[in-house]
Amino acid sequence: MLxxxxxxxxxxxxxxxxxxxxxxxxxxxxxxxxPNGSGKSTLASIIAGNENYEITQGSINFSNNDLxxxxxxxxxxxxxxxxFQYPVEIPGVSVSNFIKTAVNEHKKIxxxxxxxxxxxxxxxKSNLKLLDMDPSFLSRSMNDGFSGGExxxxxxxxxxMLQPKLSILDEIDSGLDIDALRVVAAGVNKLRSDxxxxxxxxxxxxxxxxxxxxxVHVLNDGKIVKSGDxxxxxxxxxxxxxxx
Amino acid sequence: MExxxxxKIIAEITEQSYKYGFVSKLDSDTIDKGLNEDTIKLISQKxxxxxxxxxxxxxxxxxxxxxxxxxxxxxxxxEIDLQNIIYYSAPKKxxxxxxxxxxxxxxxxxxxxxxxxxxxxKRLTGVAVDVVIxxxxxxxxxxxxLSELGIIFCxxxxxxxxxxxxxKKYIGTVVPPKDNFFAALNSAVFSDGSxxxxxxxxxxxxxxxxxxxxxxxxTGQFERTLIIAEENSFVSYLEGCTAPQRDENxxxxxxxxxxALDSAEIKYSTVQNWYPGDKDGKGGVYNxxxxxxxAHKKAKISWTQVETGSSITWKYPSCxxxxxxxxxxxxxxxVTNNYQQADTGTKMIHLGNRTKSTIISKGISxxxxxxxxxxxxxxxxxxxxxxxxxxxxxxLMGNKCGAHTFPYIKVRNKSSVVEHExxxxxxxxxxxxxxxxxxxxxxxxxxxxxxxxxxDILQKLPMEFAIEAKKLLEITLEDSVG
Ligand SMILES: Nc1ncnc2c1ncn2[C@@H]1O[C@H](COP(=O)(O)OP(=O)(O)OP(=O)(O)O)[C@@H](O)[C@H]1O
Ligand SMILES: [Mg+2]
Numbered sequence: 001m002l003x004x005x006x007x008x009x010x011x012x013x014x015x016x017x018x019x020x021x022x023x024x025x026x027x028x029x030x031x032x033x034x035p036n037g038s039g040k041s042t043l044a045s046i047i048a049g050n051e052n053y054e055i056t057q058g059s060i061n062f063s064n065n066d067l068x069x070x071x072x073x074x075x076x077x078x079x080x081x082x083x084f085q086y087p088v089e090i091p092g093v094s095v096s097n098f099i100k101t102a103v104n105e106h107k108k109i110x111x112x113x114x115x116x117x118x119x120x121x122x123x124x125k126s127n128l129k130l131l132d133m134d135p136s137f138l139s140r141s142m143n144d145g146f147s148g149g150e151x152x153x154x155x156x157x158x159x160x161m162l163q164p165k166l167s168i169l170d171e172i173d174s175g176l177d178i179d180a181l182r183v184v185a186a187g188v189n190k191l192r193s194d195x196x197x198x199x200x201x202x203x204x205x206x207x208x209x210x211x212x213x214x215x216v217h218v219l220n221d222g223k224i225v226k227s228g229d230x231x232x233x234x235x236x237x238x239x240x241x242x243x244x
Numbered sequence: 245m246e247x248x249x250x251x252k253i254i255a256e257i258t259e260q261s262y263k264y265g266f267v268s269k270l271d272s273d274t275i276d277k278g279l280n281e282d283t284i285k286l287i288s289q290k291x292x293x294x295x296x297x298x299x300x301x302x303x304x305x306x307x308x309x310x311x312x313x314x315x316x317x318x319x320x321x322x323e324i325d326l327q328n329i330i331y332y333s334a335p336k337k338x339x340x341x342x343x344x345x346x347x348x349x350x351x352x353x354x355x356x357x358x359x360x361x362x363x364x365x366k367r368l369t370g371v372a373v374d375v376v377i378x379x380x381x382x383x384x385x386x387x388x389x390l391s392e393l394g395i396i397f398c399x400x401x402x403x404x405x406x407x408x409x410x411x412k413k414y415i416g417t418v419v420p421p422k423d424n425f426f427a428a429l430n431s432a433v434f435s436d437g438s439x440x441x442x443x444x445x446x447x448x449x450x451x452x453x454x455x456x457x458x459x460x461x462x463t464g465q466f467e468r469t470l471i472i473a474e475e476n477s478f479v480s481y482l483e484g485c486t487a488p489q490r491d492e493n494x495x496x497x498x499x500x501x502x503x504a505l506d507s508a509e510i511k512y513s514t515v516q517n518w519y520p521g522d523k524d525g526k527g528g529v530y531n532x533x534x535x536x537x538x539a540h541k542k543a544k545i546s547w548t549q550v551e552t553g554s555s556i557t558w559k560y561p562s563c564x565x566x567x568x569x570x571x572x573x574x575x576x577x578x579v580t581n582n583y584q585q586a587d588t589g590t591k592m593i594h595l596g597n598r599t600k601s602t603i604i605s606k607g608i609s610x611x612x613x614x615x616x617x618x619x620x621x622x623x624x625x626x627x628x629x630x631x632x633x634x635x636x637x638x639x640l641m642g643n644k645c646g647a648h649t650f651p652y653i654k655v656r657n658k659s660s661v662v663e664h665e666x667x668x669x670x671x672x673x674x675x676x677x678x679x680x681x682x683x684x685x686x687x688x689x690x691x692x693x694x695x696x697x698x699x700d701i702l703q704k705l706p707m708e709f710a711i712e713a714k715k716l717l718e719i720t721l722e723d724s725v726g
Contacts (some may be wrong), residue, residue, distance in 0.1 A: 073680045073683050075681075078682055090679075091697065092695070093692055162683070
């Protein structure tokens with residue numbers, strides 16, 4: 001599904017990723033861990049198409065498309081979803097209006113019929129339930145004045161609405177209390193399937209207790225320095241990155 | 245009145261201007277360029293005005309000669325040559341095209357995007373429309389409805405002749421000619437405009453809009469509006485329309501005067517979309533407007549404006565809160581793109597006790613444009629326990645545009661409170677990227693973000709107007725990013 005080869009990138013002419021390789025097959029869940037500043041969010045942004053990063057070498061292939069030729073919105077239409085580490089506030093735009101716009105843009109591109117307001121509302125309500133969120137959420141402004149945890153739930157809520165093929169969750173666990181973590185993880189698990197893949201960026205092994213990964217990678221200084229299965233996360237928890 | 249009836253009436257009445265001889269009669273009737281006493285006498289004579297009106301005009305002209313255009317605004321433009329303007333020209337004959345196929349395709353594209361009906365498109369582009377239903381009777385029923393209630397709604401020219409006592413009593417009392425250069429100019433040469441009178445205790449049952457007015461053609465340049473709401477009455481008035489208004493007259497100088505007597509309420513909404521000039525800023529309208537209302541005891545005046553047009557906008561709808569417990573409101577969205585310049589804001593003058601004012605201004609600048617908010621809140625010594633809340637937000641798109649805020653606050657007593665908040669934000673790349681990531685393209689994203697930003701104010705507009713204004717914002721900002 002996703003094949004990243006020898007990826008190098010700069011931001012403001014400073015190299016951040018320095019030869020990264022990663023292959024993800026349909027249905028797999030990959031966890032990416034690594035110290036602060038190692039390039040995890042950068043990788044996520046690049047897959048999503050953020051144009052602030054200059055790709056100097058390498059390639060990204062997604063479902064037989066040369067991803068680097070696609071704009072961020074086209075990548076979204078291809079089925080890539082990024083749950084942001086820091087979700088952005090859009091004052092005055094209600095959650096429901098935002099999601100309606102996003103969902104219908106997807107429908108338009110795929111030549112399927114746009115959803116009516118009633119259909120949308122029904123879908124939104126069932127997904128809110130999945131994430132144990134109050135319907136009053138829908139009329140609040142996008143992320144405006146949301147608590148850290150509410151922002152994260154709102155990300156997963158959008159994920160549930162858009163049904164992407166590849167979801168990148170950048171520190172979905174930061175800012176969540178234990179109960180919320182459980183709810184969000186359960187939501188993600190419900191969305192797992194043989195055809196949907198996930199990249200889960202996290203600092204904490206605890207999240208991986210709830211969403212068990214098929215692979216764990218350690219990113220350091222712009223490269224994947226170690227890969228393994230779920231046990232690697234436990235090892236890291238015990239020994240730290242220096243112990244590798 | 246039913247929505248449907250209202251629509252029908254609009255359609256019928258707007259068609260009438262073609263039927264009435266007025267337009268064709270004056271068709272070739274234009275006077276020479278230049279401004280002197282004779283020009284003014286000629287204007288007054290052509291309009292068949294009474295002597296007192298001519299006198300007012302001539303006095304205004306005397307004042308004008310001693311005045312200079314204001315230069316304090318944050319605007320750059322070439323000096324205006326008053327001698328190079330034609331002050332009286334008959335309304336253009338509009339019904340000159342045979343079908344919409346002959347109209348400017350660019351204009352049609354915009355009209356379509358605005359969702360304006362085919363019939364209305366024909367009217368706006370100047371296509372002759374067949375009148376099927378007897379329009380006289382429809383317009384009469386509309387007029388009847390208003391006159392049953394004692395409401396007068398007609399052109400100011402008509403009012404000067406038919407209701408001289410009312411006009412004489414109020415015209416120039418809120419915006420006297422000496423107020424500023426453009427006010428003096430308008431007072432001397434105003435072409436036409438609206439007059440509206442709501443008697444004691446009457447709530448006007450429909451939005452009064454310039455659409456309804458029969459003598460609408462050709463009143464754009466020096467428009468004069470006078471609205472009087474007697475004790476305990478209410479009126480909501482709509483000015484302008486969202487369709488782009490092209491006009492070869494570059495200089496526009498309008499005056500609007502509102503008088504709200506005790507416990508009356510006037511809600512005045514404007515959507516201004518005069519031609520802004522081309523992408524390089526050439527050829528747009530200079531719009532210098534003086535709008536002011538006076539609120540007596542417990543009266544309320546509220547100005548809502550969506551300003552997207554003109555190459556230059558100079559406009560400060562203001563309230564004089566004369567009576568105790570009177571209320572003034574100003575809600576504004578000003579959008580500038582390309583080389584447009586806007587210097588707009590309000591003045592709230594608190595004279596009465598416990599007077600309240602609210603100012604919410606949203607400026608949006610894109611391209612190479614410049615937008616300034618200029619507001620004065622003045623609370624006089626005797627205006628005890630008064631309050632003002634002001635919020636002025638600016639939104640920038642790109643790096644070449646500018647936004648400026650000039651708040652002037654003068655509070656002359658200790659019991660009053662003034663709160664002022666100002667923010668400047670940029671449509672962040674991060675906001676755009678966030679929307680993009682969800683599959684929403686740039687244009688759609690900007691529309692979403694801008695509409696969100698303006699939400700508070702769009703909500704103040706009458707429903708149908710608000711929907712049009714929303715689309716208008718989107719169109720104005722098209723191609724402004726990327
Ligand atoms: N917009 C930017 N401008 C300048 N430097 C940047 C920018 N974005 C990222 N960087 C730099 O790139 C490096 C990688 O940052 P990135 O956000 O990818 O780290 P991370 O692994 O996600 O860290 P964390 O665990 O703290 O979230 C850091 O050194 C960071 O300072
Ligand atoms: Mg990060």
